[in-house]
Amino acid sequence: MSQQTIQEKLGYPKNTKLLILHGDDIGVSHSQNMASLTALGKGFISSGSIMVPCPWFPEVAAYAIAHPEADLGLHLTLTSEWKYYKWGPVAKDKAISLSNNKGFLYDDLDSLGKMAKLKEVELELRAQIDRAIQFGIRPTHFDSHMAGCFFNKEYLKIYIQLAREYHVPCLLNREAFKVLFNINIDDLIVSTDVLVDKVFMAYPNDYKQGMANYYTKVISSLQPGLNCILLHAAYNDDEMQAVTIGHPDYGAAWRQADFDFFSSEACKKLLADQNIHLITWKEIKEKLVK
Amino acid sequence: MSQQTIQEKLGYPKNTKLLILHGDDIGVSHSQNMASLTALGKGFISSGSIMVPCPWFPEVAAYAIAHPEADLGLHLTLTSEWKYYKWGPVAKDKAISLSNNKGFLYDDLDSLGKMAKLKEVELELRAQIDRAIQFGIRPTHFDSHMAGCFFNKEYLKIYIQLAREYHVPCLLNREAFKVLFNINIDDLIVSTDVLVDKVFMAYPNDYKQGMANYYTKVISSLQPGLNCILLHAAYNDDEMQAVTIGHPDYGAAWRQADFDFFSSEACKKLLADQNIHLITWKEIKEKLVK
Numbered sequence: 001m002s003q004q005t006i007q008e009k010l011g012y013p014k015n016t017k018l019l020i021l022h023g024d025d026i027g028v029s030h031s032q033n034m035a036s037l038t039a040l041g042k043g044f045i046s047s048g049s050i051m052v053p054c055p056w057f058p059e060v061a062a063y064a065i066a067h068p069e070a071d072l073g074l075h076l077t078l079t080s081e082w083k084y085y086k087w088g089p090v091a092k093d094k095a096i097s098l099s100n101n102k103g104f105l106y107d108d109l110d111s112l113g114k115m116a117k118l119k120e121v122e123l124e125l126r127a128q129i130d131r132a133i134q135f136g137i138r139p140t141h142f143d144s145h146m147a148g149c150f151f152n153k154e155y156l157k158i159y160i161q162l163a164r165e166y167h168v169p170c171l172l173n174r175e176a177f178k179v180l181f182n183i184n185i186d187d188l189i190v191s192t193d194v195l196v197d198k199v200f201m202a203y204p205n206d207y208k209q210g211m212a213n214y215y216t217k218v219i220s221s222l223q224p225g226l227n228c229i230l231l232h233a234a235y236n237d238d239e240m241q242a243v244t245i246g247h248p249d250y251g252a253a254w255r256q257a258d259f260d261f262f263s264s265e266a267c268k269k270l271l272a273d274q275n276i277h278l279i280t281w282k283e284i285k286e287k288l289v290k
Numbered sequence: 291m292s293q294q295t296i297q298e299k300l301g302y303p304k305n306t307k308l309l310i311l312h313g314d315d316i317g318v319s320h321s322q323n324m325a326s327l328t329a330l331g332k333g334f335i336s337s338g339s340i341m342v343p344c345p346w347f348p349e350v351a352a353y354a355i356a357h358p359e360a361d362l363g364l365h366l367t368l369t370s371e372w373k374y375y376k377w378g379p380v381a382k383d384k385a386i387s388l389s390n391n392k393g394f395l396y397d398d399l400d401s402l403g404k405m406a407k408l409k410e411v412e413l414e415l416r417a418q419i420d421r422a423i424q425f426g427i428r429p430t431h432f433d434s435h436m437a438g439c440f441f442n443k444e445y446l447k448i449y450i451q452l453a454r455e456y457h458v459p460c461l462l463n464r465e466a467f468k469v470l471f472n473i474n475i476d477d478l479i480v481s482t483d484v485l486v487d488k489v490f491m492a493y494p495n496d497y498k499q500g501m502a503n504y505y506t507k508v509i510s511s512l513q514p515g516l517n518c519i520l521l522h523a524a525y526n527d528d529e530m531q532a533v534t535i536g537h538p539d540y541g542a543a544w545r546q547a548d549f550d551f552f553s554s555e556a557c558k559k560l561l562a563d564q565n566i567h568l569i570t571w572k573e574i575k576e577k578l579v580k
Contacts, residue, residue, distance in 0.1 A: 030375075030532045055345035059374035059532065084349035085320075092382040092393075102424070103382075134392070239529040242320045242349065 006197070006226045010279070010287050015224040018279045019271075020196070021262060023048035023233045024075055025145065027057040029085075031240040031252075035233040035259045037063050040070055044262045045231070046278045049075035049143050052128040053087040053105070061135035071280035073141035073168065074132055076125050076159070078112055078148030080105035083246045091127035095120040109151050122158045125149070129166060141281035143171035143230075150181050153188070160188055169194040169281055169289050171228065194288055197225035202258075204249045211257040212266070219270050226279070233259040296487070296516045300569070300577050305514040308569045309561075310486070311552065313338035313523045314365055315435065317347040319375075321530040321542075325523040325549045327353050330360055334552045335523070336568045339365035339433050342418040343377040343395070351425035361570035363431035363458065364422055366415050366449065368402055368438030370395035373536045381417035385410040403441050412448045415439070419456060431571035433461035433520075440471050443478070450478055459484040459571060459579050461518065484578055487515035492548075494539045501547040502556070509560050516569070523549040 007016040023036040027050045037060065039045045050060050050072055064072050078098060080086045086104040089095035097117040099105055106112045132139055142163050144150060149159035156177075163170035173196045177183045189195070206214035218229065234240045236256035244251040261267055271278070297306040313326040317340045327350070329335045340350050340362055354362050368388060370376045376394040379385035387407040389395055396402045422429055432453050434440060439449035446467075453460035463486045467473045479485070496504035508519060524530045524545035534541040551557055561568070 030529050034528070034532075055375060055377075058376060062374055084352055085345060086348055087345075235528075237529075238324070238525075238527060239320050242324075 005224075006194070007224065010284065012277065017222050017224050017274065017276045018226045019222065019276050020047050020226075020228040020279055020281065021045040022143075022228055022230050024143075024230055025051060025232050025234075026072070026075070027051040027054045027060045029054075029234065029239055029243050030056050030059065031237050031243075032056070032232075032234040032255070033059050033063070035235050035255065037070075039233050039259060039262055040072075041067070042263070043278075044267075045233070046280045047071040047073070047140070047282075049073040049141070050132065050137065050139075051075045051077045051145055052131050053077050053080075053090050055085075055087065058135065061132070061137055064138075065136040068138070071140050071282045072137065073143060073281055074129060074137075074139045075145045076128055076142055076149050077145040078105060078116070078121065078124070078151075079108060079146045081107050081146065081247070082243050085243045089124045089127070090131050091120070091124045095124040095127070098124055109146065109148060112148065113151050118154055118158075121155060122162075125158060125162055129162065139166070139168055140285050141169050141171065142166075147180070150177060150183070152181070153183055156183060156185070157188060160193065164193075167285075167289055169284050171196060171199070173197075173199045173228075192288075194284055195226075196228045198223065198227045199230065200228070201230040202254075207249070207254050207257070211254075211261050212264075215261050215267070216270060219267075219274060219276065222274060222276060231258040231262060233262065235259065295514075296484070297514065300574065302567065307512050307514050307564065307566045308516045309509075309512065309566050310337050310516075310518040310569055310571060311335040312433075312518055312520050314433075314520055315341060315522050315524075316362070316365070317341040317344045317350045319344075319524065319529055319533050320346050320349065321527050321533075322346070322522075322524040322545070323349050323353070325525050325545065329523050329549060329552060330362075331357070332553070334557075335521070336570045337361040337363070337430070337572075339363040339431070340422065340427065340429075341365045341367045341435055342421050343367050343370075343380050345375075345377065348425065351422070351427055354428075355426040358428070361430050361572040362427065363433060363571055364419060364427075364429045365435045366418055366432055366439050367435040368395060368406070368411065368414065368441075369398060369436045371397050371436065371537070372533050375533045379414045379417070380421050381410070381414045385414040385417070388414055399436065399438060399441050402438065408444055408448075411445060412452075415448060415452055419452065429456070429458055430575050431459050431461065432456075437470070440467060440473070442471070443473050446473060446475070447478060450483065454483075457575075457579055459574050461486060461489070463487075463489045463518075482578075484574055485516075486518045488513065488517045489520065490518070491520040492544075497539070497544050497547070501544075501551050502554075505551050505557070506560060509557075509564060509566065512564060512566060521548040521552060523552065525549065
């Protein structure tokens with residue numbers, strides 16, 4: 001039994017190429033909401049995750065209530081990276097070690113790691129989950145904005161523990177955690193935890209060479225297993241340009257390029273040609289995480 | 291000496307028509323910031339005020355630092371009236387009686403008046419002023435969003451006291467306070483407080499009949515004294531439409547109409563033809579409130 005592939009555990013043939021097409025950062029802005037929820041509603045992407053501390057969170061909560069079938073998880077957030085548009089911890093002063101002297105979450109992981117008390121990290125993550133539930137969201141999975149929850153092994157333990165406690169799968173990948181964070185997750189997981197075999201996300205160099213090139217290459221060479229592409233869909237409009245001002249990477253044009261590729265006929269054809277089966281976190285939750 | 295008109299106190303001839311053209315709600319959204327700060331920068335309006343608890347507050351704070359000459363006060367905010375885009379008190383849990391069970395300021399003044407503890411109203415207003423100063427803003431005046439600070443005489447006392455304490459003028463008008471709030475401000479003011487003789491603001495009926503009609507009428511019949519027109523300049527774009535969704539009044543098109551009128555050649559000509567002198571709160575502060 002232990003030799004079953006993840007595809008088989010999910011009821012698919014052994015060598016199926018499963019893919020979660022995942023829109024990050026929903027809730028950060030109206031522009032991100034409109035593009036990501038359009039992509040989700042039209043089936044251009046399969047899944048997305050929500051940033052609870054952000055200003056446009058109530059808009060996506062209303063969408064989630066109106067669309068209970070939508071695969072929406074929580075993009076657990078410990079940072080606030082933009083210049084003029086920022087947010088603080090949901091737990092407010094109870095998570096004061098997570099915020100700078102202006103009450104905003106830190107811009108980057110290094111400051112977070114230096115300043116945050118572990119107890120308050122847990123308290124803040126719980127506050128975000130409970131707030132999502134209070135607003136009527138039934139999260140299908142957890143992942144983490146800017147990999148905040150993967151900062152070190154202690155953060156990761158909390159993240160995995162919360163996923164178990166709330167009965168949802170969370171984004172876990174052996175290779176990425178080893179390469180990017182030098183964390184061996186084998187020490188932390190048990191046999192019932194779900195692992196993603198491969199995670200892909202465009203980096204600045206990929207963007208420079210054209211998103212269509214990058215994603216075409218990723219999708220064309222996708223292997224059997226449970227795969228996940230993380231993308232950031234928003235419109236290249238005034239609001240998104242202002243949110244991302246001064247940041248060369250992951251800006252408004254980048255997010256529009258993500259939307260454009262995944263809403264294209266070329267993408268649709270490529271997925272079909274490669275016999276790729278889109279899957280949701282919701283399906284994974286329902287089949288494997290009771 | 292007590293027979294001097296306000297114009298004379300300010301160093302103008304006795305019968306000058308002084309006018310503050312005032313943009314409210316700066317900071318509420320990027321759209322409001324861009325339209326209002328464009329109008330301010332180009333001299334279409336003379337003054338504006340900032341909502342400290344709102345998501346786009348840091349953007350206007352950066353503008354204020356870069357433009358120390360700009361006449362920017364604080365639009366002291368005790369309500370959060372939109373549907374999917376909301377904000378809570380700056381004082382967070384220390385002003386918990388001002389917020390609903392989701393941590394947002396109440397939608398309307400009635401709920402505020404029923405629920406808020408007076409001590410926490412004062413604490414929240416102080417927190418907003420101190421936060422503005424922390425961000426580098428030097429407020430030239432105070433006024434109040436949705437007239438929250440004018441809800442009753444106790445609120446008004448705090449508002450006037452804070453203006454004196456921070457050495458700024460605040461928007462006070464004998465007639466409006468009597469008619470709209472049934473408050474006789476003569477009990478609250480002293481001879482050094484500055485009163486505006488007439489305050490004008492478009493109401494839904496005025497909008498329906500066309501903003502150009504309304505403002506042309508107001509400006510054409512302006513009397514000598516210190517006058518103030520309160521307006522709300524934003525662009526009728528995706529963001530502002532989403533902020534104001536479900537609200538027929540003071541919506542995105544309304545705000546665009548305000549911007550359009552005050553940026554028009556017709557408005558400029560009308561102000562000149564009527565010998566109207568635009569004045570700032572900053573000038574009033576410097577001359578009359580030391």
